[in-house]
Amino acid sequence: MSLDRDLDGDPFRVDLFRCRDAALVLAPFRDRHAVQPWTDLPGIDQLVFKTLFISVCHQMNWDVLQSAMAEWLLPDVGSRLEALAGTTPRQIAVLLQDYPKQERVRAVERSRMLRETARSLTEMLAAGGRLSRLLESPLLEGPCGFYETIATIAAFTGDPFDKKARVLAHDLYREGIVKFCDPENLKPAVEYHLIRLYLRSGRVVPASDAVCDELLGDNWPARPRLVKLLRGAVDVAMRQTALYSGIDIATLNYLEWQIGRSICVEELGPELAPLHCEAPAPPDMPNEVRALAPCRCPFAGFCSSLNEPGYPWFREPQFQKSIY
Numbered sequence: 001m002s003l004d005r006d007l008d009g010d011p012f013r014v015d016l017f018r019c020r021d022a023a024l025v026l027a028p029f030r031d032r033h034a035v036q037p038w039t040d041l042p043g044i045d046q047l048v049f050k051t052l053f054i055s056v057c058h059q060m061n062w063d064v065l066q067s068a069m070a071e072w073l074l075p076d077v078g079s080r081l082e083a084l085a086g087t088t089p090r091q092i093a094v095l096l097q098d099y100p101k102q103e104r105v106r107a108v109e110r111s112r113m114l115r116e117t118a119r120s121l122t123e124m125l126a127a128g129g130r131l132s133r134l135l136e137s138p139l140l141e142g143p144c145g146f147y148e149t150i151a152t153i154a155a156f157t158g159d160p161f162d163k164k165a166r167v168l169a170h171d172l173y174r175e176g177i178v179k180f181c182d183p184e185n186l187k188p189a190v191e192y193h194l195i196r197l198y199l200r201s202g203r204v205v206p207a208s209d210a211v212c213d214e215l216l217g218d219n220w221p222a223r224p225r226l227v228k229l230l231r232g233a234v235d236v237a238m239r240q241t242a243l244y245s246g247i248d249i250a251t252l253n254y255l256e257w258q259i260g261r262s263i264c265v266e267e268l269g270p271e272l273a274p275l276h277c278e279a280p281a282p283p284d285m286p287n288e289v290r291a292l293a294p295c296r297c298p299f300a301g302f303c304s305s306l307n308e309p310g311y312p313w314f315r316e317p318q319f320q321k322s323i324y
Contacts, residue, residue: 002210007225011211012233018203019237021302023244025292031251032288033175037070041077043135046177048121049077052084054168055117055155056110060099068095078125084118087111113155120153138178140169140185146178161231163189170250186249188238190231192316193260194253199314200264202304203237204230215314222317230317258289263297268305269313277306 038046053069072095073080092107092114099105124130130149139145150156150165166189172178173186180186188194198204199215206212214226242252262285268276277297281290292298297306304311 002208003214006208006211007223007229009207011207011226011229013205013207014233014237014240015203015205016240018201018302018304019240020244022201022203022299023241025298025301026241026247026252026255027245029247029251029255029288029292031174031254036175037074039175041075043177044125044132045075045078046175047131047135047172048081048125049073050168050171050177051121051150051153052077052114052117054164054171055153056113057167058164059104059106060096060101064099065096081118081122081125085115085122087114087118116154124149124152135178138180140180140182146172146180160228161190161235162187163191167253170253173248173250174254183248183250188235188242188249189253190234190238191257192319193257193264194238195230195234195316196266196314197256197260197264197299198234198237199316200268200303200305201299202302202308202311203241204233205304212312215317216312220318222319224319227317227319255289258286259298262289264299266315273306273313277303 038049041049049070052073053066057065073084089107089111092111093105096105096107121131125132130144133144134146134149137144140147142148146169147162147165150168151162156162156165156168166187169180169186170189173180173183195204206215211226214223238249238252238256241256242249245252247255262282263277277300278295280294281296289298293300297303300306305313
């Protein structure tokens with residue numbers, strides 16, 4: 001009952017001072033982009049490829065999936081849409097047969113999403129060039145803007161925080177594929193690595209013992225309302241961190257996602273953390289991220305889980321959805 005009451009109010013609070021601490025560390029970051037297999041393709045083909053890839057990118061390693069799909073679809077991705085509209089589960093299973101966590105391949109689900117996305121993109125390319133207009137008049141908000149256009153694709157719907165649509169906008173913006181005229185309308189794309197990072201760094205804090213206990217318990221799946229409210233709090237904290245750091249939302253999202261998935265990993269706890277977080281940065285970290293601090297985790301100096309006795313090593317709520 002106590003948890004129900006808490007979830008009816010404000011179960012999480014955003015610590016603005018911790019957001020400022022993080023912002024001071026992140027502010028020197030300068031984004032750099034490597035040349036990718038799609039970099040020299042026409043803008044419309046890059047847009048189609050990124051939309052197909054991100055439509056099925058959930059609960060799977062980003063780099064592995066993107067590389068596999070690039071090898072499969074490029075360079076003639078536009079001409080492959082008709083064939084992709086008939087994608088089978090077996091094709092996805094074969095594409096990802098070497099992925100170490102086979103339970104996450106979910107070939108039936110991903111093949112369905114890819115079919116639906118290919119059909120939608122075919123319609124957008126044929127019906128007055130709606131995708132081409134995005135490149136010619138690149139607005140995020142408004143009628144025929146990016147968010148409204150992408151919301152017509154089934155794989156990008158069903159999430160109150162539009163994670164996939166926002167991630168796609170970030171990638172298009174950061175890589176210069178679409179030069180949005182209103183980048184102030186970029187929005188945080190809150191997923192599980194970021195949730196874990198913001199809880200542990202103390203920027204988002206459970207407001208009651210009942211909420212804290214729920215996060216530390218083994219409840220699976222987590223209550224949808226708890227996850228929704230937690231993601232909302234992380235969204236607010238990310239906007240504050242971006243504001244204080246002077247970094248745009250797309251770049252901040254990328255940077256902190258890298259820290260969350262590569263450094264602030266799920267299995268960390270009080271025994272392992274000091275050796276892990278304060279060790280030198282690993283060589284496989286992007287150079288720009290490694291340059292933020294002499295130790296592995298740039299937040300080691302203020303992280304609540306690392307520095308405050310008794311503060312928990314939170315993990316993200318377990319919530320198996322194609323949006324998370």
